[in-house]
Amino acid sequence: MAKTLFDFDTPIDRSGTASVKWDKYGNRDIIPMWVADMDFACAPAIVDALHRRIDHGIFGYSNPPAGLVDATIAHLQSEYEWKVEPDWIVWLPGLVVGLNVVCRAFGREGADVLTAVPIYPPFLSAPVNGARSTVRMQMIESNGIWRWDMAALERAITPSSRLLLLCNPHNPVGRVFTREELQEVADVCARHNLVLCSDEIHNGLILDADKRHIPVASLGEDIAQRTVTLMSASKTFNLPALGCAYAIASNPDVRSKLKKAMAGIVHHVGLMGYIATEAAYRDGKEWQVALLEYLRGNRDLVEREVSKMNGLHIWHAEATYLSWIDARALHADDPVKFFSDAGVGLYDGALFGAPGFLRLNFACPRPLLEKALERMSRAIEALRR
Ligand SMILES: Cc1ncc(COP(=O)(O)O)c(C=O)c1O
Incomplete structure (x- = not known):
């Protein structure tokens, strides 16, 4: 992938920042991929504008x-x-x-x-x-x-x-x-x-x-x-x-x-x-264009890897940074627990009116996404052994 001005690859530690997404699992080693926010710093132009206004002090x-x-x-x-x-x-x-x-x-x-x-x-x-x-x-x-x-x-x-x-x-x-x-x-x-x-x-x-x-x-x-x-x-x-x-x-x-x-x-x-x-x-346009290119890469990776996993069916995401997955053929009593036990925190489709389905948020640095996908794949293989 062509290098852009913006770095989406380097992880930023969100612990201790009162993050809803990361606080959910406390000290457990679970990669949070549930609620819809991104593990990326926002556009520098936005941070600069906020700094300028904060410096006014009123x-x-x-x-x-x-x-x-x-x-x-x-x-x-x-x-x-x-x-x-x-x-x-x-x-x-x-x-x-x-x-x-x-x-x-x-x-x-x-x-x-x-x-x-x-x-x-x-x-x-x-x-x-x-x-x-x-x-x-x-x-x-x-x-x-x-x-x-x-x-x-x-x-x-x-x-x-x-x-x-x-x-x-x-x-x-x-x-x-x-x-x-x-x-x-x-x-x-x-x-x-x-x-x-x-x-x-x-x-x-x-x-x-x-x-x-x-x-x-x-x-x-x-x-x-x-x-x-x-x-x-x-x-x-x-x-x-x-x-x-x-x-x-x-x-x-x-x-x-x-x-x-x-x-x-x-x-x-x-x-x-x-x-x-x-x-x-x-x-923010230049940052947005770079973000979309990065997210496209993440989406393609998720869709390629999840479609190889037995018991899961994934749909193509035309937009958003969310993948929709049917886990019913996994025959796990509770697919959310199955994956959180494996170290990946997904959103329960039942909340969306679709029990047995899962939502995966792929807006995170690619190395973290690769790790989460490996964990999912290993857990499914262990199930079949
Ligand atoms: C479709 C949709 N509407 C609304 C929201 C939340 O909006 P807000 O945080 O502004 O309440 C989300 C967040 O994921 C969403 O996906």
Whole structure:
């Protein structure tokens, strides 16, 4: 691989940094590959911007900086040819907050919120937190591709359905939905007068060279009017602890319902989150390109090695730094425990609505990934002996 300006290979010790990912296993020798953050330092341009702001020394209540709004709008225009107006943006401290607020903002208590499994767990809990009910369909897989089951979606819609939650690019199956697939979802929302909430947090992590992220709200005026898009620089630029995300809604009525559901409860975004997001969008591109090249190498390694392991089936991740693995043919009582006993900490598919499946986060230095894959392979061989 061509050397880049950025070093993703040298491990950085995260112990003693209050890392959710690394603290989970304490002193046990388990390589953490569960929660979705990366074991890479973020772009130097972001660290420099944070240093500059810290040196000012005053951290009073802050507005979203005007430069951030400009940088976000320019980013959406240049990456996705999506023209967003400043007042369409509602700043949030996180995407999960956004999912929960959206569920409370639309429809009455008891209304159905539709989504498809497997899915990032807060999609299943946010409707319930908001006194709605989660209606889950199964995604369908054929020829190695996971898709929404549009016929099942049509069947699941009732007069009580008000909101549909979409994740694109998809966590955990790594799909980048095509324009045609997104249009089908948009058409269903129009036919049944549903609000669409599209979580696009993984938008900057497209790994396949022939795929492009398409914000669903950029497809046309009808879908734009009924959509809340949730985005953040946090996943692509590894800033989740800085708490800065945003919703985009071009429809003022949708925005005002969102703001009403947030009022008095949702805390404002922290200053450092704003600063980091602006630096990411303004000056982070070169680092992002290098990151994607590195992640592509890691993904290819994971897919090559896991597909040789008996009892596991892995899908190709078009985007994200997450691999989705079917471990049912391993016949382990508890596949998560099986691999943590072998020294690899994976995420339990049951939380995503898919028991027997696993999610593996490959955003770590390659030598660590190689070690984890060796441990998995050895554990499976020992099982067969
Ligand atoms: C699809 C999706 N949405 C939201 C989040 C979390 O967002 P936040 O940390 O901003 O709450 C994640 C984190 O992995 C995610 O994968």
